[in-house]
Amino acid sequence: MEPITEIYSYLKQPKEAFITMHQKPDGDALGSTLGLSLFLKKLGFRTHVISPTNWPAFLNWLPGCDQVLDYEANLDLTKKIISNCEYIFCLDFNVLSRTKNMESLLAEADGIKVLIDHHEQPQKESFNYGISNTNKSSTCEMVYDLIVDAGYAHLIDTEIATCLYTGMMTDTGSFRFPSTKASVHQAITHFKHLGLNHTAIHERIYDSFMESRLRFLGNALLNRMEVLYEFNTAIMAIPKSDLVKFSTKTGDTEGIVNYMLALQGIKFAAIVIDRDDSARKWSFRSKGKFDVNTFARKHFNGGGHKNAAGGATSDSLEETVANFKKVIREYVSELTEPYISEL
Structure with missing residues (x-):
């Protein structure tokens, strides 16, 4: 697996990209994939976000979530998309088996595979490029780093910020866990300057459960x-x-x-x-x-x-x-x- 920095030049050549996450995705998995998708679209990419399974209904409000496909509910369509995409971004999982029934399909796909993840012991041989950093609070923080380090911080808007904040917040236990380094708060400062409404995000995540x-x-x-x-x-x-x-x-x-x-x-x-x-x-x-x-x-x-x-x-x-x-x-x-x- 080559360093993630090697794909920066590819970002200037927009093509068709498929973005996926682990099964039963949480706020970080869904937030990071949607945040990356919204960013790549600004660069001219045609993106497809596919989840291996369904996801919690309390995340349906996330920007772009209405376009996410459930692999298990759309087998024929999603298989066609995966086989045709030139780039395959794999977010918030370290081994292909965490994508459940998509594992073999991903392994056999010809597209360039890019890993962005913060779990230990990644399956490096399965990816062409990527980064695995266990010191990061969340995959959402890593997507933020990718955008900034590649020179595109100016493209982050409130929709992208909303997606990335959601994963940072949920994966840190509302910024309680030791993984909440200064870099997390620096990213949030950026989001707040853009006009992010953090209160609304907390309410939609934690105050929307059924009896x-x-x-x-x-x-x-x-x-x-x-x-x-x-x-x-x-x-x-x-x-x-x-x-x-x-x-x-x-x-x-x-x-x-x-x-x-x-x-x-x-x-x-x-x-x-x-x-x-x-x-x-x-x-x-x-x-x-x-x-x-x-x-x-x-x-x-x-x-x-x-x-x-x-x-x-x-x-x-x-x-x-x-x-x-x-x-x-x-x-x-x-x-x-x-x-x-x-x-």
């Missing part, structure tokens, strides 16, 4: 959360019956794992959800030095960042929870080490 989602959250906290005080860990196991009972939709479970980190003394939070497919999906969050990326890779076929990662298993819900409680014993010394966040 059923809040009741689902309440049930999860009351009936599904278990606190393992001896390991400074909290775990939540969501059975499929809960998803049905509360009519959950894509995005309804996003961020629930973070609630457990609000417990005093808790350094590690984990949630596992039993969905309709054959796998049980894990989400891991941590404070301080405990590395959930390593934990997820070693025990749950996953990965991500040091303090935020995911995983999956074909074990039953009961089996995977039992396995979690077994392997967590290997980390007792790390999890019981005193932790105080530095000011």
